[in-house]
Each structure stands twice: as C-alpha cells, then as structure tokens.
Amino acid sequence: MLDFTKEYFKMVEKDVIVYAKTRLDFFDEDVELSCEEIGDGNLNYVFRLVDSKSGKSLIVKQAGPVARISDEFKVSPDRNRIESEILSLQHKLAPGFVPKMYHYDPIMNCCAMEDLSDHEIMRTALIKHKTFPLFADHITTFMVNTLLHTSDVVTEHKEKKELVKSFTNPELCEITEDLVYTEPFFDCERNDIFEGSREFIKEHIWNDEKLALETAKLKFEFMTHSQSLLHGDLHTGSIFIKEDSTKVIDPEFAFYGPAGYDVGNVVANLIFAYVNGKFTIEDDGERDKFLQYMEKTIREVIDLFTEKFLYGWDEHATERVATYPGFKEYYLDGLLRDTVAVTGLELCRRTIGIAGVKDIQVIKNEKDRVAAEKIVLSAGKTFILERDTIRTGDDFVKVVLNYASKVLKEA
Amino acid sequence: MLDFTKEYFKMVEKDVIVYAKTRLDFFDEDVELSCEEIGDGNLNYVFRLVDSKSGKSLIVKQAGPVARISDEFKVSPDRNRIESEILSLQHKLAPGFVPKMYHYDPIMNCCAMEDLSDHEIMRTALIKHKTFPLFADHITTFMVNTLLHTSDVVTEHKEKKELVKSFTNPELCEITEDLVYTEPFFDCERNDIFEGSREFIKEHIWNDEKLALETAKLKFEFMTHSQSLLHGDLHTGSIFIKEDSTKVIDPEFAFYGPAGYDVGNVVANLIFAYVNGKFTIEDDGERDKFLQYMEKTIREVIDLFTEKFLYGWDEHATERVATYPGFKEYYLDGLLRDTVAVTGLELCRRTIGIAGVKDIQVIKNEKDRVAAEKIVLSAGKTFILERDTIRTGDDFVKVVLNYASKVLKEA
Numbered sequence: 001m002l003d004f005t006k007e008y009f010k011m012v013e014k015d016v017i018v019y020a021k022t023r024l025d026f027f028d029e030d031v032e033l034s035c036e037e038i039g040d041g042n043l044n045y046v047f048r049l050v051d052s053k054s055g056k057s058l059i060v061k062q063a064g065p066v067a068r069i070s071d072e073f074k075v076s077p078d079r080n081r082i083e084s085e086i087l088s089l090q091h092k093l094a095p096g097f098v099p100k101m102y103h104y105d106p107i108m109n110c111c112a113m114e115d116l117s118d119h120e121i122m123r124t125a126l127i128k129h130k131t132f133p134l135f136a137d138h139i140t141t142f143m144v145n146t147l148l149h150t151s152d153v154v155t156e157h158k159e160k161k162e163l164v165k166s167f168t169n170p171e172l173c174e175i176t177e178d179l180v181y182t183e184p185f186f187d188c189e190r191n192d193i194f195e196g197s198r199e200f201i202k203e204h205i206w207n208d209e210k211l212a213l214e215t216a217k218l219k220f221e222f223m224t225h226s227q228s229l230l231h232g233d234l235h236t237g238s239i240f241i242k243e244d245s246t247k248v249i250d251p252e253f254a255f256y257g258p259a260g261y262d263v264g265n266v267v268a269n270l271i272f273a274y275v276n277g278k279f280t281i282e283d284d285g286e287r288d289k290f291l292q293y294m295e296k297t298i299r300e301v302i303d304l305f306t307e308k309f310l311y312g313w314d315e316h317a318t319e320r321v322a323t324y325p326g327f328k329e330y331y332l333d334g335l336l337r338d339t340v341a342v343t344g345l346e347l348c349r350r351t352i353g354i355a356g357v358k359d360i361q362v363i364k365n366e367k368d369r370v371a372a373e374k375i376v377l378s379a380g381k382t383f384i385l386e387r388d389t390i391r392t393g394d395d396f397v398k399v400v401l402n403y404a405s406k407v408l409k410e411a
Numbered sequence: 412m413l414d415f416t417k418e419y420f421k422m423v424e425k426d427v428i429v430y431a432k433t434r435l436d437f438f439d440e441d442v443e444l445s446c447e448e449i450g451d452g453n454l455n456y457v458f459r460l461v462d463s464k465s466g467k468s469l470i471v472k473q474a475g476p477v478a479r480i481s482d483e484f485k486v487s488p489d490r491n492r493i494e495s496e497i498l499s500l501q502h503k504l505a506p507g508f509v510p511k512m513y514h515y516d517p518i519m520n521c522c523a524m525e526d527l528s529d530h531e532i533m534r535t536a537l538i539k540h541k542t543f544p545l546f547a548d549h550i551t552t553f554m555v556n557t558l559l560h561t562s563d564v565v566t567e568h569k570e571k572k573e574l575v576k577s578f579t580n581p582e583l584c585e586i587t588e589d590l591v592y593t594e595p596f597f598d599c600e601r602n603d604i605f606e607g608s609r610e611f612i613k614e615h616i617w618n619d620e621k622l623a624l625e626t627a628k629l630k631f632e633f634m635t636h637s638q639s640l641l642h643g644d645l646h647t648g649s650i651f652i653k654e655d656s657t658k659v660i661d662p663e664f665a666f667y668g669p670a671g672y673d674v675g676n677v678v679a680n681l682i683f684a685y686v687n688g689k690f691t692i693e694d695d696g697e698r699d700k701f702l703q704y705m706e707k708t709i710r711e712v713i714d715l716f717t718e719k720f721l722y723g724w725d726e727h728a729t730e731r732v733a734t735y736p737g738f739k740e741y742y743l744d745g746l747l748r749d750t751v752a753v754t755g756l757e758l759c760r761r762t763i764g765i766a767g768v769k770d771i772q773v774i775k776n777e778k779d780r781v782a783a784e785k786i787v788l789s790a791g792k793t794f795i796l797e798r799d800t801i802r803t804g805d806d807f808v809k810v811v812l813n814y815a816s817k818v819l820k821e822a
Contacts, residue, residue, distance in 0.1 A: 152634050157588060158581035160634075168576045170569035177568060182732060209736055216732035217741060223563045224637050321593060321627035325620055330628060
C-alpha cells in the first residue's frame with residue numbers, strides 16, 4: 001500500500017494514478033485513469049492523467065530529487081513550493097495567462113494543475129513555423145502585470161521585502177549565474193559548442209575583454225537588483241500556446257531580480273525562431289511570411305511592453321517618488337537597458353553554453369548552422385555592448401536584420 | 412517574583428539587577444550591583460550595571476515595545492535578534508571594532524554586551540572638539556571588512572542569499588526610506604526645520620524638480636540594491652570612541668543594501684562636526700587645528716577606504732568575473748557614487764527632517780545656525796546632483812570648503 005503522507009519518493013505512472021485517486025479531489029468516483037509521463041523539462045517529472053469516462057484530464061508535476069539537466073545540479077525540492085505560490089500570485093496578477101493550480105503537496109513535492117494539452121509548447125510550434133498573432137499582446141500583458149505590480153512602484157515596500165524573502169531561490173539562481181552569465185564567455189568545459197563555430201566563438205566572444213567586463217557588470221546586477229518578481233526562465237519552451245491562448249508555465253526559477261531579465265528572454269527566443277525560419281523554410285513566400293510575422297512580434301513585444309508599462313504606472317503607482325516628473329521614463333529606460341543586455345546574453349549562452357535551443361540545433365546543413373550561430377552571436381554581442389542605445393522594437397529588429405544580411409553576404 | 416522566561420515586559424533598573432543575577436553568567440556570586448538607564452538612542456533602553464566589589468561592568472540593552480523616536484514608528488522587536496546576529500558577524504569580520512556580545516534573550520528582547528563606558532559617543536566628543544587621529548584608519552578597516560566581505564565579490568552566492576533573507580529588515584528600512592529619502596525633500600508635516608532656514612529650504616530644496624528626481628532614483632536604488640550587509644545607521648552617534656579604540660554599536664538597521672550607504676553616513680556626519688567647529692570654536696588657532704583635523708579625516712575616510720577596498724578585493728575576491736580587468740574599478744566607482752549621494756542625502760535630511768543632529772542644533776547664534784545650515788544643505792544638494800564626478804577625499808573636502816567660504820562671504 002503506497003503511503004504518500006510520510007516521506008518523498010519519486011513516483012512513476014502507476015503511483016500517480018493511485019495518488020490521484022486517493023489524494024486529489026478532481027476526478028469523479030468511478031474514474032478510469034490512464035497516466036503518461038510527458039516531461040521534457042530539466043527539473044521535473046510531468047505526468048498527464050486522463051479519465052477515459054469523463055474525458056477530464058489533469059497534470060501532476062513532481063520535482064525530482066536532483067535536477068534532470070545533469071546530476072551536477074542539485075536543486076532544492078522547495079522549488080515546488082515556490083512554483084505553487086508563484087502560480088497563485090501570477091494568477092492573481094495576470095489571470096488567464098498561467099495554468100490553474102488545484103493542489104500542492106509539500107511531502108511528495110508535487111502539484112496538480114490544469115492540463116493544457118490542447119496547447120503546444122511555443123518553441124515546438126515556432127519550429128513548425130506556426131504563427132500566433134495574439135502572442136505579443138498576451139505576453140506583454142503578462143509581463144507588465146507581473147513585473148510592474150510586484151515592484152516597489154506598486155507593492156507596499158514592507159510587503160515587497162517579505163516577498164523577496166519568500167522567493168529567495170539560491171540554487172536555481174546559481175544555475176542562471178553560472179550558465180547564463182559566466183560559462184559561455186570563456187572556454188569552459190561544460191559549454192556545448194557546435195565545432196564549426198569554435199573559431200568564431202574564440203575570436204569574437206572568448207577573446208573579447210571588453211565583452212567579458214560587461215558580462216561581469218551584468219552578472220552582479222542580476223545577483224543584487226531585487227526589482228521585480230521574475231518568472232526567471234521565460235523562454236518559448238516555458239510557454240504553452242494556441243491561437244487564442246497563451247499560458248506561461250514552469251516558474252520554478254522565480255525570484256526578485258531585474259525586470260528586464262524576463263523581457264529579454266522572450267525577445268531572444270523569438271530571435272532564435274526568426275533565425276530558424278530564415279534557414280529552414282524553403283519556400284520563399286512562406287519564409288517571407290514567417291519572418292515578417294517574427295519581426296512584427298519582436299517589435300510588438302518591446303513596443304507594447306513599453307506602452308502598457310507606462311500606462312500601468314500611471315494607473316497603479318503607489319509610491320510617492322515614483323510620480324516625480326521624469327522618474328517613470330528613467331525607470332523604464334533602465335528596464336529596457338537590462339532587456340537589451342539579457343537578449344544578448346541569452347542569444348550567446350543558448351549557442352555556446354550547456355543548454356542549447358532546438359531552433360538552432362535542427363538546422364541540419366553545417367554551413368547554415370554556422371551562419372545561424374554567427375548571426376545570433378553577433379547580434380547577442382551587440383545587444384550586450386550597445387545596451388545603452390537600443391530601445392524600440394525597431395532597434396532590436398534592425399540589429400538582427402543587419403547581421404542576417406551581413407553574414408549571408410559573407411557566406 | 413519576576414519571571415523572565417514567559418513573556419516580554421519592559422524592564423526598569425531594579426528588574427535588570429535581578430535579571431543579571433538570575434539570568435546572566437557574567438558577575439561573581441557575591442556581586443553588589445547598581446544599575447542606571449543611560450540610553451539616548453531612539454529604539455532601545457540601555458542599562459549599565461556595575462559591580463562595586465569587582466569593578467566589573469556590563470551593558471544590558473532592551474528593545475522597547477515601540478521605537479522611542481516617536482510612537483508613530485512601530486518596529487518589530489526582532490531587531491534585537493538581528494542586532495545580536497549582526498554583532499557576531501561583524502565581530503568575525505572586523506574583530507575589535509564592535510562590542511563583545513555575551514548574551515541574547517529572545518523573550519525579553521534584550522542582550523548583554525561589553526560596557527564601553529571608558530569610550531565616548533563620537534558625536535559628543537566631536538562637539539567638544541576632541542580629535543581622534545586613528546579614527547579614519549579604524550572605520551575604513553571596519554567598513555571594508557564588513558562591506559566587501561559580505562558582498563558577492565567574496566561571499567559564496569548561495570550563502571549570501573541566505574544572509575539577505577536573514578537580515579531582511581522591513582520596518583527599519585521603511586524608517587530610512589521615509590526619513591532619509593522622501594520627507595526631507597518636500598514640505599512634509601513631520602519635518603523639523605529651523606525657521607530661519609525655511610525660505611532657503613523652500614527655494615533650493617523643495618522647489619527643485621531635478622533634485623526631487625535624483626532622490627527618487629536613489630530611493631529605488633536603496634530599496635532594490637542588495638550589495639552588502641550594511642550597518643545601516645553608521646553616524647557618529649553609533650560610534651563609541653577613545654584615543655586608541657573605535658567601536659561601532661547599534662546595528663539594528665542592518666540589512667543588505669548599497670555599500671556606499673554606510674560610507675556616506677560616516678562622511679556626512681564628519682562634515683557636520685566640521686561645520687560645528689567652524690561656528691562654535693572661538694579661538695582662531697584651536698578652530699584651525701580642529702578644522703584641519705576634520706578635513707584630514709574626511710579625506711582619509713574616502714582615500715583609505717578606496718585603498719583598502721582595492722587591496723582587499725585582490726586578496727579576497729572569490730567570484731571569477733570579479734577578477735576580470737576593469738571590473739574592480741567599475742564596482743568601486745559605483746560604490747563611491749553611492750557614497751557621494753548618501754553623503755548629500757544625510758546632510759539634507761539631518762537638517763530638514765525629523766532627526767536633527769546636535770552638531771548643528773548647538774549653534775546658538777541664529778545667523779550662524781542659518782549659515783551652517785546653508786553650507787550643509789548646499790553641499791548636500793551638490794553631492795546628490797554631482798555624484799558622478801566626485802570621487803577622492805579631496806573632492807569631498809573641496810565641496811564643503813567652497814560652500815563654507817561662499818556662505819560666509821554672503822553673510
């Protein structure tokens with residue numbers, strides 16, 4: 001007889017069925033459950049339960065005892081508490097943009113949440129070159145509502161400090177500090193680079209002292225700037241999407257950090273999708289259509305974010321000094337500077353570091369793959385070094401288009 | 412029969428004697444204790460116990476149920492836990508520069524610590540125009556050791572995040588946010604201004620939109636930049652001093668914030684002592700001697716801090732990216748920028764806000780008092796607005812000397 005109330009153990013499919021029947025209040029009495037592990041993330045086991053009688057379905061997500069990305073990364077199972085609390089908070093701040101949470105179990109380190117199987121992982125969908133015209137609108141609402149509203153601009157400062165404390169996330173922050181801000185920028189053993197790009201990386205990334213210095217500044221800003229409660233891992237693999245719905249998942253990296261971290265992650269991963277389209281769509285018309293959609297989406301993510309952020313500030317700022325003339329613009333300027341820099345960091349680290357992205361990896365032709373990597377690395381470096389001047393959606397797109405045409409001309 | 416083990420109550424002298432005899436292991440069996448309340452701080456009751464037989468003495472410090480500064484400020488008695496923990500940490504990092512802690516009692520919210528009655532409160536001593544040639548050396552060692560060593564430059568990042576969590580201090584930070592960063596810069600009811608200075612304050616501080624904007628930026632940096640474990644209230648009233656010894660006390664405002672906050676507080680309060688000497692020492696030779704000592708001390712606090720900080724960095728930095736060429740200088744530059752700004756904020760808020768300083772208040776002649784306030788407010792404003800360019804001890808002193816001669820010429 002399985003006992004879920006005493007001590008954590010790693011569940012397999014049949015355990016999850018028993019768990020659902022005995023510990024959850026979701027399915028009917030005469031349920032006929034099947035269960036499948038569908039996880040492809042790095043930190044959790046994700047089970048999908050379906051009742052063949054009612055058709056109802058549910059996700060049970062259990063934290064593994066160690067991170068799946070590699071046995072090297074030991075992460076506290078406390079991240080599931082953080083995930084369940086942050087989902088509640090995100091649900092309150094940005095209703096409709098995160099899955100519903102039904103249950104959290106601190107012993108088994110698992111939670112039960114809305115099944116989003118009618119959605120797709122956005123990265124997968126973009127690699128199939130599907131387009132989602134509402135995405136920029138949805139994601140900017142999600143980001144403004146979560147980032148602005150958890151900051152000292154809106155949240156009462158004592159309450160905000162309690163949130164900072166509650167969402168302190170040392171192990172997962174360490175992963176980001178190492179994998180995003182440190183390892184990609186020197187010849188670190190743990191990097192996973194495409195051999196054809198090694199020379200380019202050596203010359204343009206690892207041998208650039210100025211770039212290294214900027215990454216050091218950004219790493220310290222990441223570690224010390226408790227501005228907003230971030231999602232912390234907001235790439236297209238953390239977004240479930242369908243035509244009329246966008247759901248942000250996997251917030252276990254959540255902590256108080258620079259707000260631009262989330263925005264930059266979104267933009268960088270859209271750029272990966274753009275570059276993927278550039279090299280993998282053979283039909284000219286289809287390619288143009290997809291690239292135009294991606295350009296438009298990148299533009300809109302920045303520009304709608306800016307617009308909604310300023311509007312939300314006027315509507316919701318509670319801090320007296322936040323209403324002083326000029327402060328809102330100063331604050332947004334800093335947030336966008338961080339956005340630009342993180343866009344650059346994410347472009348570099350997903351190409352050089354341990355956690356590559358499918359968008360680039362699926363480019364089969366070696367010459368194309370190298371060209372794609374040159375584009376994202378050159379753009380990435382530019383975003384890091386020129387973060388003081390790039391501000392509008394158009395500025396972002398121009399950097400990418402410039403390198404795309406430059407690299408293709410050279411090839 | 413007094414019971415100290417059940418529930419907090421506010422002790423008076425005779426209770427403290429019983430407390431010392433029954434709860435502390437400090438005095439001999441046949442002790443003959445006398446007790447006196449000697450506190451002049453705003454948050455705590457401070458009792459001095461003396462054994463007339465052995466001559467041994469001890470301080471017992473108890474948190475009041477509300478802050479003494481005013482009934483408006485309710486502060487958590489948890490600050491005594493923070494104080495006892497931070498004193499242990501400071502003792503480890505900067506041995507000899509904080510009082511020894513013998514005992515902490517979470518129920519009575521009190522602690523027993525080394526009696527420093529052979530020292531004086533530094534502000535009081537400076538108002539008597541005593542000089543302490545070792546002070547700059549001592550305080551810069553204390554600051555570098557506590558500020559550099561608790562930062563991400565030296566402390567392992569996961570451990571640092573636990574320290575940030577442990578020293579989260581919402582109520583006392585709120586006091587600083589309000590009294591230092593907000594209220595002095597508009598015509599707030601709670602301000603306590605010298606009527607003769609009202610017109611000057613109105614014209615040069617409250618009506619300056621550019622200044623207001625800069626204070627807003629600084630307030631947000633204070634609230635969101637978790638750089639170092641600060642003392643948080645490092646003025647000359649928090650320092651016990653004698654010729655060969657400097658002891659930093661009252662760390663109940665401790666929290667993770669911008670390192671320059673502590674350094675700027677020290678410098679601003681030295682400037683108050685300078686201005687006090689300028690207006691209250693009648694003998695020319697004595698005045699010159701004292702002012703030269705104060706100038707030298709201000710210079711040395713900045714320049715020795717800089718020197719020891721860079722040396723300490725080279726010796727102790729553990730973070731890889733902290734060793735990248737140029738990063739140390741960039742980091743110190745930001746720390747000094749914050750120092751300049753906080754010097755300015757402290758000069759303004761101690762003149763305009765609710766917590767005035769004796770150095771200025773004891774200037775009896777009204778014209779002199781107004782002149783003194785014009786000097787510190789003009790210098791204060793300059794430090795806030797020109798924080799990007801003032802860097803050396805000499806730069807600091809020049810700002811003060813310039814306004815001192817300008818204001819005296821106009822008078």
